[in-house]
Amino acid sequence: AQKITQTQPGMFVQEKEAVTLDCTYDTSDQSYGLFWYKQPSSGEMIFLIYQGSYDEQNATEGRYSLNFQKARKSANLVISASQLGDSAMYFCAIPDSWGKLQFGAGTQVVVTP
Amino acid sequence: GAGVSQTPSNKVTEKGKYVELRCDPISGHTALYWYRQSLGQGPEFLIYFQGTGAADDSGLPNDRFFAVRPEGSVSTLKIQRTERGDSAVYLCASSPTGQYQETQYFGPGTRLLVL
Numbered sequence: 001a002q003k004i005t006q007t008q009p010g011m012f013v014q015e016k017e018a019v020t021l022d023c024t025y026d027t028s029d030q031s032y033g034l035f036w037y038k039q040p041s042s043g044e045m046i047f048l049i050y051q052g053s054y055d056e057q058n059a060t061e062g063r064y065s066l067n068f069q070k071a072r073k074s075a076n077l078v079i080s081a082s083q084l085g086d087s088a089m090y091f092c093a094i095p096d097s098w099g100k101l102q103f104g105a106g107t108q109v110v111v112t113p
Numbered sequence: 114g115a116g117v118s119q120t121p122s123n124k125v126t127e128k129g130k131y132v133e134l135r136c137d138p139i140s141g142h143t144a145l146y147w148y149r150q151s152l153g154q155g156p157e158f159l160i161y162f163q164g165t166g167a168a169d170d171s172g173l174p175n176d177r178f179f180a181v182r183p184e185g186s187v188s189t190l191k192i193q194r195t196e197r198g199d200s201a202v203y204l205c206a207s208s209p210t211g212q213y214q215e216t217q218y219f220g221p222g223t224r225l226l227v228l
Contacts, residue, residue: 032213033214043202043222044221045204045206045219046219050214052214093155098213099211099212100158102158105155106154106155
């Protein structure tokens with residue numbers, strides 16, 4: 001079974017600064033992936049970025065990048081140049097072989113002017 | 114194209130009543146997932162459909178919960194004899210074929226409040 005841990009319940013970051021959100025995971029699968037989703041106060045889960053365990057280079061999508069360290073079972077999300085609209089809950093999630101997602105508890109990010 | 118839609122957006126009901134929550138996935142997506150999110154927590158898996166069949170219903174909390182997807186598109190989550198503990202946001206997601214590396218696209222959720 002998969003397990004996801006997000007140890008930071010909340011973080012404050014100043015506008016234009018970078019922020020790193022921690023995520024560690026545990027899985028017995030040889031081939032797996034890791035997703036990050038954003039959930040603003042409106043409630044919808046918005047896909048941000050994905051990386052597979054077989055990918056050699058860390059994934060990037062615009063201002064989002066994954067710092068994937070398989071040996072440490074860590075997949076941290078880095079948001080560069082934070083914007084006020086980045087204020088939201090952020091979840092990492094790991095799928096099982098059916099695609100069913102196991103989510104972490106989430107990290108609340110507040111971006112301040 | 115259209116994303117995942119869910120109706121109603123909000124539902125208030127009384128303890129003991131029956132409710133139905135509807136999910137309309139992205140057209141052509143064969144995989145459909147239901148999750149439940151309680152306040153302050155991450156979503157928890159309820160059930161996964163591949164086409165018309167429930168491939169994994171291990172997350173349904175008890176036999177008061179049931180879901181169908183009769184034509185392989187729209188899905189309905191049904192809750193009988195609702196309890197106050199069923200209050201949560203019910204999220205639906207779909208993906209093209211259900212492979213683990215595919216992105217799941219979520220609907221806006223249905224906020225269920227049981228009084």
